[in-house]
Amino acid sequence: MKRYILLLLLFISFSGYAQNTINNYKYVLVPEKFSFLKEQDQYRLNTLAKFLLTEKGFDAYYDNFELPTAIANNKCDALHVEVLEKKGMFTTNLTLLLKDCKGNVIFKSKEGKSREKEYKTSYNLALRDAFTSLDEVKYVYNGTVNAQDQQVAQATTTVTAPAATATVPVTATVPVTAVMVAPAKPVAVETNQPAGTLYAQPTGNGYQLIDTTPKKVLTLLRTSVQDYFIADNGTASGIAFKKNGEWFFEYYKEGKLMAEKLLIKF
CATH class of the missing domain: 3.40.50 (Rossmann fold)
Structure with a gap:
C-alpha cells in the first residue's frame, strides 16, 4: 500500500512537471x-x-x-x-x-x-x-503557477494513512482550487509630439535620420517586418514603427514606456 501511495505521488509530480x-x-x-x-x-x-x-x-x-x-x-x-x-x-x-x-x-x-x-x-x-x-509559442497566461509544486504539496497533505487491516483501500484525493485571473492591463505609454521633420538617409542596413542642422537624431536598422526598425538615438534603444500612417519611436526610460512621434521624409 505504501508503494502505491509513493507511485501516485511520483506520477502527480512528473505529470505536473511535464505540463510546466x-x-x-x-x-x-x-x-x-x-x-x-x-x-x-x-x-x-x-x-x-x-x-x-x-x-x-x-x-x-x-x-x-x-x-x-x-x-x-x-x-x-x-x-x-x-x-x-x-x-x-x-x-x-x-x-x-x-x-x-x-x-x-x-x-x-x-x-x-x-x-x-x-x-x-x-x-x-x-x-x-x-x-x-x-x-512560435502562443503565450497566454493560464493562471497556473508552479503546477508541480502545488500538486505535490496538495497530494502530500490529503493522502490518508492505511487502516490497520490490509483489506481497507486507501484513497488519495487532490483538491482542485479555482483560480481567478485578473485581465492583463495594457502598458501605459507616454507619447511626445514630434520636434520637427527628420530626413532619412539610406545606410547599408537601414537609415539614419537627420534634422535640418544637419544632425543625426536616430539610427534605424531593418528587420524582417516591413515598417518595423530597431532604433537608437544614442541614449536609448527601442523600436521605430509605422501605425495608422504615423511613425513612432518607442523605448523604456526608468521602467516607463515612452513613445515619440516622428515626422520622417524618405
Whole structure:
C-alpha cells in the first residue's frame, strides 16, 4: 500500500512537471547584467530583453528592483531570464533561456546570430533573432503557477494513512482550487509630439535620420517586418514603427514606456 501511495505521488509530480510551460507564469525577472558581459545593461541588452518580454505579454521586472507583492515573497512565481553567448570568429551568437526558480529550463530559444561588426548593433540583432523563437509559442497566461509544486504539496497533505487491516483501500484525493485571473492591463505609454521633420538617409542596413542642422537624431536598422526598425538615438534603444500612417519611436526610460512621434521624409 505504501508503494502505491509513493507511485501516485511520483506520477502527480512528473505529470505536473511535464505540463510546466511559459503559459504557467505571468511574471519574468530580468537581471541587470548578463553573465557574459562586463557591465550592467551593457549594449542595453538587459533593457532590450525586458522590452521584448513585455511586448510578448509578460509582466517583466528587473530582479533587484522593488517587486510586486505577488512575487516579492515568492520568486518561484516568476520565470528567470538567462542569456548565453557562444563565441564565434565573425558572428555574435546568443541563446535565450527562461528558467524556473529551481534552475529547470522551461524555454530555450534558437541561437540568435548577427554578423554586424559594431558590438552594440551585433548584440542587439542577435538577441532579437533569438527572441523570434518566442513568436512560435502562443503565450497566454493560464493562471497556473508552479503546477508541480502545488500538486505535490496538495497530494502530500490529503493522502490518508492505511487502516490497520490490509483489506481497507486507501484513497488519495487532490483538491482542485479555482483560480481567478485578473485581465492583463495594457502598458501605459507616454507619447511626445514630434520636434520637427527628420530626413532619412539610406545606410547599408537601414537609415539614419537627420534634422535640418544637419544632425543625426536616430539610427534605424531593418528587420524582417516591413515598417518595423530597431532604433537608437544614442541614449536609448527601442523600436521605430509605422501605425495608422504615423511613425513612432518607442523605448523604456526608468521602467516607463515612452513613445515619440516622428515626422520622417524618405
